[in-house]
Amino acid sequence: MVRRYQPDRAVSRADVLALLDLAIRAPSAGFSQGWHFLVLESAVDRARFWDATTSASDQPDQWLTSMQTAAVLVVALSDREAYLDRYAEADKGWTDRDTAHWPVPYWDVDTGMASLLMLLGAVDLDLGGCFFGVPPERHDTVRSTFGVPDRLGLVGVLSIGYPAPDRRSPSLRRGRRPVEEVASFGQFGQLG
Numbered sequence: 001m002v003r004r005y006q007p008d009r010a011v012s013r014a015d016v017l018a019l020l021d022l023a024i025r026a027p028s029a030g031f032s033q034g035w036h037f038l039v040l041e042s043a044v045d046r047a048r049f050w051d052a053t054t055s056a057s058d059q060p061d062q063w064l065t066s067m068q069t070a071a072v073l074v075v076a077l078s079d080r081e082a083y084l085d086r087y088a089e090a091d092k093g094w095t096d097r098d099t100a101h102w103p104v105p106y107w108d109v110d111t112g113m114a115s116l117l118m119l120l121g122a123v124d125l126d127l128g129g130c131f132f133g134v135p136p137e138r139h140d141t142v143r144s145t146f147g148v149p150d151r152l153g154l155v156g157v158l159s160i161g162y163p164a165p166d167r168r169s170p171s172l173r174r175g176r177r178p179v180e181e182v183a184s185f186g187q188f189g190q191l192g
Contacts, residue, residue, distance in 0.1 A: 002128025003169075004066035005161030011071045015125050016041065019074075019160070022121040026114035029106040030092055034082030035114050038075035038146055049073055049157075052145040053138045066166065067130070070159035075142065076115045077152040078107040111155045118158055128163035131156050 020037060028034065040046050050068055054060070060068075083106055084097035094101055115131055122129040134142060139154045148154075184190050 001130040001169075002159075002161075002163045002166070003063060003130055004164045004166035005069040005071060005128065005159070006164045007069040007071075009071065009162040011041075011127060011160055011162070013041070015127065016072060016160075018125065019118040019121045022117040023114040026110060026117050028110040028114075029083060030086040032083045032086040032107070032110070034079035034086075034107045035111040036077040036079060036152060037114075038077060038148065040073040040075070041071070046070070046073055048145055049075070049142070052141045053134050067132070067159055069161065069164065070130075071161035072159070074115075074118065074158040074160065075146070075148075076111050076155045076158065077148060078105075078111040078155050079152055080105065080107045081151050083107045108153060108155050115156060115158055118160075122160055126162070127160055129158050129160045131158055133157070 016039060020039070023035070023037060024033070026035075040049050046068070050064075054064065080099075083102070084099065086092065087094045087101065088097050099105075119129045119131060133156050134154055142148065142154060143150065143152075180191055
């Protein structure tokens with residue numbers, strides 16, 4: 001994840017469209033494709049986003065100051081209704097739109113997978129990216145600022161741009177957990 005970008009280096013519309021083209025290739029339950037991506041490319045729109053997600057009384061910290069250098073922000077939105085509608089269709093077998101059928105909110109999971117494809121695509125384009133969340137108490141402000149319908153859930157935001165030198169995250173000192181700690185074969189706790 002990149003948290004600091006070259007502020008004077010724009011990302012081309014062609015690259016943004018290429019990333020969105022990757023996103024729409026993500027898997028989705030029932031091919032519901034219940035995602036939407038609000039792309040904020042202009043400095044004015046990005047400033048509106050940061051204003052909507054932070055308090056005027058907050059002093060910007062290093063993370064915020066660095067993230068504000070991103071050339072593009074992509075707000076990843078999920079549409080639960082698209083999934084409920086799709087699975088109420090005859091070929092899916094549910095006759096109602098009850099969310100109790102869903103073991104997890106696939107609308108959010110699928111939007112997250114589409115976002116990951118954009119992050120991976122950014123690397124292939126020599127760009128950097130970071131996926132981050134918006135405080136829940138700011139979701140309605142983001143919706144009203146950008147005209148996002150209430151039915152869409154705010155899953156997260158991707159910052160995209162050309163990476164700039166930055167300090168490594170202190171969290172990396174923890175190291176990557178080995179496969180033996182995170183995978184089992186045949187039964188939980190058994191290695192292959």
